[in-house]
Amino acid sequence: MDRQSIDKRGFTKLELLVVVVIIIVLILLLLPAVQPSGHGIRPMIRNQLKLIGLALHYYHDDYGAFPPAYVADENGRRLHSWRVLILPYLGEQQAQELYEQYDFSEPWNGPNNVKLVTQRPNIYGYPGQKGDATVTAFAAIVGKPCVFRGTEPVAIKDIRDGTSNTLIVGEAVGAGIPWTKPQDVEFDQFTHWGDPTGFSSDFVASGAYALFADGSVQSISSDEFNEKTTRALFTRAGGD
Numbered sequence: 754m755d756r757q758s759i760d761k762r763g764f765t766k767l768e769l770l771v772v773v774v775i776i777i778v779l780i781l782l783l784l785p786a787v788q789p790s791g792h793g794i795r796p797m798i799r800n801q802l803k804l805i806g807l808a809l810h811y812y813h814d815d816y817g818a819f820p821p822a823y824v825a826d827e828n829g830r831r832l833h834s835w836r837v838l839i840l841p842y843l844g845e846q847q848a849q850e851l852y853e854q855y856d857f858s859e860p861w862n863g864p865n866n867v868k869l870v871t872q873r874p875n876i877y878g879y880p881g882q883k884g885d886a887t888v889t890a891f892a893a894i895v896g897k898p899c900v901f902r903g904t905e906p907v908a909i910k911d912i913r914d915g916t917s918n919t920l921i922v923g924e925a926v927g928a929g930i931p932w933t934k935p936q937d938v939e940f941d942q943f944t945h946w947g948d949p950t951g952f953s954s955d956f957v958a959s960g961a962y963a964l965f966a967d968g969s970v971q972s973i974s975s976d977e978f979n980e981k982t983t984r985a986l987f988t989r990a991g992g993d
Contacts, residue, residue, distance in 0.1 A: 797880040798962050799970045804876050805922060806968035808842035818906035822895045823935035825904050831935035832860045836877060836889060848874040861933045873932045889932035892925035896940025898988040900966055913990040916967035920986040923952040924961035940987055946975040
């Protein structure tokens with residue numbers, strides 16, 4: 754994929770842009786004061802997921818569909834993540850600059866792009882927490898029945914179960930996924946909420962905060978949703 758093929762318009766609606774900037778500034782100001790109790794971190798995580806949701810919807814406005822889960826070459830090798838594709842829509846100067854530095858002619862771990870892994874955008878990080886600064890705190894659920902189904906984009910009209918009933922992204926703080934890597938939580942491998950290799954959180958017991966396709970954010974736990982009921986949330990057109 755060539756950089757010119759992706760629009761860099763970003764946010765153009767003034768009111769939402771102002772809201773995005775204010776939220777980011779508040780996050781940055783609050784980071785030093787956040788305590789391990791999580792009382793200040795929880796709303797930040799929710800806000801980050803909402804900002805990701807806004808970026809996905811702005812991408813949809815431009816292309817008529819949400820981004821693919823990943824871009825692949827002719828052999829099916831995964832090259833680029835949806836997290837990179839929405840960089841121009843996150844409302845962060847750092848994210849825009851990273852997008853301009855990213856080289857779509859090489860894979861995510863090519864000689865140029867691998868240097869960007871250490872420059873993770875604030876929105877993809879876990880607020881107030883120490884640890885590996887290259888990994889994303891958020892991952893999509895990826896599989897044929899999902900909104901992120903692979904290389905093929907999905908439009909809102911294709912989400913027949915309803916956008917408010919379809920989960921697309923969640924906290925994945927233990928998965929150890931580099932933020933530029935085209936890797937997420939696989940639908941076929943999901944077992945339960947709180948799985949450290951899948952969707953998990955430091956602040957939701959046996960669960961995680963999750964983003965739905967309508968842009969709303971909820972806390973989801975295995976106490977409320979077992980594997981079967983969760984899979985119903987993951988599917989875009991399962992009739993459930």
